[in-house]
Amino acid sequence: NEKPTIRLGAMAAGTLNWELAAMRNQGLLENAGFNVENIAVANQQAGKVALQAGSVDVIVSDWIWTSSMRSTGTNLSFYPFSDTSGVLLVPADSPIKSLADLKGKKLGIAGGELDKNWLLLQALGQQQQVDLNAGVEKIYGAPPLLSQQLLEKRVDALLTFWQFAAHLEAQGYRALLTGEDIIRQLGISETVPSIGYVFKQDWADQHKTAFKQFLGLSKQAHDTLCSSDTEWQKIVPLTDAASPKEQQKLRERYCQGRVEQWGATQQSAAAKIYAMLHQLSNNKLTGQSAQIQAGTFWSAD
Amino acid sequence: MNDITISIQDKTYRSGHLDDRQHQAIADLQLGVGRNEFVCLLGPSGCGKTTLLNMIAGLDSHYQGHIRIGSQAATAKIGYVFQNPRLLPWYTVRQNIEVVFAQTPPAALIDALLADMQLSDVQQVYPERLSLGMQRRVAIIRAFAINPDILLMDEPFVSLDAPSARQVRNLLYSLWQQRPHTVLFVSHDLREAIALADRLIFLSPPPMRIISDIPVNIPRELRNDEAQIEAFREHLLSQHPAINGLL
Amino acid sequence: MNDITISIQDKTYRSGHLDDRQHQAIADLQLGVGRNEFVCLLGPSGCGKTTLLNMIAGLDSHYQGHIRIGSQAATAKIGYVFQNPRLLPWYTVRQNIEVVFAQTPPAALIDALLADMQLSDVQQVYPERLSLGMQRRVAIIRAFAINPDILLMDEPFVSLDAPSARQVRNLLYSLWQQRPHTVLFVSHDLREAIALADRLIFLSPPPMRIISDIPVNIPRELRNDEAQIEAFREHLLSQHPAINGLL
Amino acid sequence: MLTGIFKFNHTTITLLSLLVLLGIWQLAASVANSLTLPYPAHVAQVFWQATQSGELPYHLGVTLLRLLVSFSIAMVLGCAIGVMLGKNKTLDAFFDNWLVIFLNIPALVTIILCYVWFGLAESAAILAVVINKLPNVIVTIREGTRALDKDLLEMAESYRFERKKTFVHVIWPQLHPFVMAATRSGLALIWKIILVVELLGRSNGMGYQLHLFFQLFDVASLLAYTFAFVAVIQLIEWLLLRPLDRKALRWRR
Amino acid sequence: MLTGIFKFNHTTITLLSLLVLLGIWQLAASVANSLTLPYPAHVAQVFWQATQSGELPYHLGVTLLRLLVSFSIAMVLGCAIGVMLGKNKTLDAFFDNWLVIFLNIPALVTIILCYVWFGLAESAAILAVVINKLPNVIVTIREGTRALDKDLLEMAESYRFERKKTFVHVIWPQLHPFVMAATRSGLALIWKIILVVELLGRSNGMGYQLHLFFQLFDVASLLAYTFAFVAVIQLIEWLLLRPLDRKALRWRR
Ligand SMILES: Nc1ncnc2c1ncn2[C@@H]1O[C@H](COP(=O)(O)OP(=O)(O)OP(=O)(O)O)[C@@H](O)[C@H]1O
Ligand SMILES: Nc1ncnc2c1ncn2[C@@H]1O[C@H](COP(=O)(O)OP(=O)(O)OP(=O)(O)O)[C@@H](O)[C@H]1O
Ligand SMILES: [Mg+2]
């Protein structure tokens, strides 16, 4: 019988694209029980459109969106892909050392007002009696523009996605806090994945064997990229890194983001975060539902 | 047998959009024009002559009453020389004439007409580069060339110098004799009207009515004689006091 | 003392963009018009009369030669009655007249002129809703109203019925007598020209030259007498064989 | 009488057309039966909530203000330059290439450059919109200027109208259809650009907001906000453009 | 002679204007001295590399093909509908609101809906572009139709021109300036929309590519690709639109 085809909506510079290349390089796909079709998408939104339009089967996105789509009746499901999360950056010589120092400063926020890390950062601020929402001058914008603004000193600090952060860190910018730090300081000790594969649940259930095999191979590719320098070198051109330092930084963050554990504890931590975000975003990010939707996390069993 | 039967109870212009000015241009006009008759309309400026021609040409149907055109009805070919030339500025003189033909334009006829009107030299020129009198002549050729069943002419000979006007009048007349057709003709020039028409229709200021309907009984062969025309004119003025104020 | 001194060596139209047709409209024309003289230009259609008026009005400066206007030069007020009315369609009759004034328009004068031309009723009407003859009258009022130093008129009385034309001629004449100014006047109607002008200038077909320059020596008070006009006309035709072909 | 019927008809027809559109939408929604095409009622409800919360009015207001400012600047400048280029062949030959270039630089590029050079500020946003809209206005008005009636211009010249007078009384009324075309399609274009401008570097406005909804794939809110904007434009059309049209075209027979 | 000078001047002026623009750019780049405004030479070099690698020609070709198809469809449909609405007051009253609505639905919304309903297919992309461009063409052509010369239409009617003949010989030449305006600003608009369309649902084309450069903040490549497109449009302008203009306006004095 025919091998099923998994259509992936991967961004050209995204880590999924790295892993696919690594899988090909290592010949993992040749004997697999499925075919992979890679459909390039330009950005996150394009991926979401493609999934909705039924033109791809799997994209990379987050579980909050998955849950909110489920709550409106679209049966999407999520499986973790990476723990790597956003970073709050300041220039190396910046006087900003803590959240309190952000007061009155210009803060660039790449994800916009509903950015998960920004919401959690505000919660952390509340814990420390700092009203970030009112106390800092927020500047929302497209990530590349905001990087530029930081370089030109038009903003004092920047909360941005990890790949953009890696470029800046390689140029000497200092990470004040990462997404994981924020969660930990908020009292949640488990590491919760930030992004993952998102797909229609029906599709995953129908193609369970193939998809599970794909997930395994993906993890394997991830591991070899971190363990084997030769394998890493092969995919370097895909990273668009300008300098070896930057490559280094990207690889470091990428490997730190390996999903180590994914079980009931992590899922209940996610539920806690969800509840927090629900309240923080005033329902906007999560939709009406106060609880994470059952079935949001796809179980491979 | 009438070729054109006109019976209009009321033609009132209503001004557009905002203002509500009304203007009754024609009230109760009855007029029959025989087949191949050559009729001249005379009346004060603004009395409604153009309005009437437009209605006959089928350009304006917002009136009460009816206009019947012969037996051929809608198929009658109408040649209309408008009061202004109305040439298509993006076509040359020749194209402007050729464009009104549904079938292949008759090259020989057009050549002849252009030569008669002294426009052969400018047939490849665009209208905006012609003098107004030349444009008018093109418009006249356009109307003649289609061999119309009904020829409507709204002051066609103004802007023409005396010799040209004479020549065009002769041309019109000879075309009409070669191939008779019904002609309705607006003029302010009584001499011209007498020289050409079978009938003179004098019209009143608006609302337009017919004041007098006078047959011209000078034999066709004497129409070139200025004295005859003058005599008829004198006779007219003395016999019809009603039209005296119009002349 | 001349008010307008015209000395043109060459006026050639070059057709635009693509085709290279050239047309020499005027070749070597010398003409002086005295202050407050009333001059009539007569010539065949297409000979270049409009071209000449445009050049005098300063609308066309692509020619070789020069045109000098009196002592006032550029400040001379020019009233121009174009061959077509050229009213602004988005303004009413009255607005069309008022718009040409740099200062406050003289309401009383405009009222009087409108009344004289029988247009008082339609002063709030837009030009497209007027007959062509009415539009022409508006254009004439516009030129009269500014009390021009030089009045250029390109066949102003066509499309007017005989009584209206007579009335406008009388009006023009009385305005000219009240406040003398230079008038250049194009006409195809020799009788009209004789009745009005101090001088008749007969022009040749293009390239335009002056064929004859004939003073009209009928006293002003006899100009209303048709017989006098006819007599002059007969005399003209017999005395000047050169212009015979033009009439 | 005729006009009477016409006026009556006009309102009826307008209502009818809106009803038909709504009907089509309702039908399509029930056929699609997917969240990507929500029912009209659902959108109306979202609209109502967003209005009550004050959120929609706020963002709409911000965007409209930007629209107003940049539209005015673009129209005034565009008309002036367009008329100039239409009348002066040499200037036109000189600036024609610039025009083609600026017309076709992607909004993205101008927006980025404006933001990069002038910071993520309000003035940069407005400048970006103006740069994007201006060439369009110029091109349209230039086309209109080229089509001006020579006869009327000569009339103005012979009666010694000064420049300003000629413009007001002779040129402007003839440009009216072109200005209207530039206005109608211009409002739409600016709106399209403003969305990108706000998306890339503003922290409020419809573009910013629509982007959020897009991230969440919240089509109902997308449509609710869209229709709020469309309603405003429709109002502008009814209260401003339509009467202006009527007034300006009163003279046509 | 005059035309001779003019022709000579025209080419010189064109070259001069491009040189001046280049000069300004060079100056600005040396003043800014930042990667956000690269030197012309640098952009040229990037352009050359991208051309040699075949990448630029490929994406440009793909985009141009989409542009050609959607532009043709939008223009033909738009002219037809525009003339219809301009001539028929009842139809106009009915569709006017639709027009305002479709004119102002953000490109984003139509694009999403097209993709979601018809899949990420080429046809959906083109449909999305057409939907965005069509109302613009309609509005412009409708304005042109309203301004048609009644005298000439009456002439055509009295000489019994059929519909098609009237359209070809009387209406179309009068619409020319409006069609030109719609074409010039339309190419630019479609280009703007196509960028979004490709960004959201295509894996190739200039829009996809420009977004990648934006992510990397590679302004030189952004500009290189932009100028490749502008050059194509400039070619269209010189080889197609300009001669068309000249031919169509030959008759003007
Ligand atoms: N479209 C219109 N709207 C309103 N009134 C009009 C319209 N067209 C003509 N009129 C009026 O109808 C009357 C008759 O006009 P028409 O053009 O038929 O006159 P005419 O006899 O041809 O005059 P002329 O000899 O000056 O050409 C005029 O008083 C004019 O004001
Ligand atoms: N813009 C132009 N381009 C080229 N040729 C022109 C232009 N305007 C006029 N002509 C030519 O110049 C000649 C004179 O034209 P003009 O309009 O001056 O004649 P006119 O004496 O006023 O004639 P009419 O009595 O018919 O009005 C004509 O042969 C015409 O073809
Ligand atoms: Mg008339």
Ligand SMILES: [Mg+2]
């Ligand atoms: Mg003339």
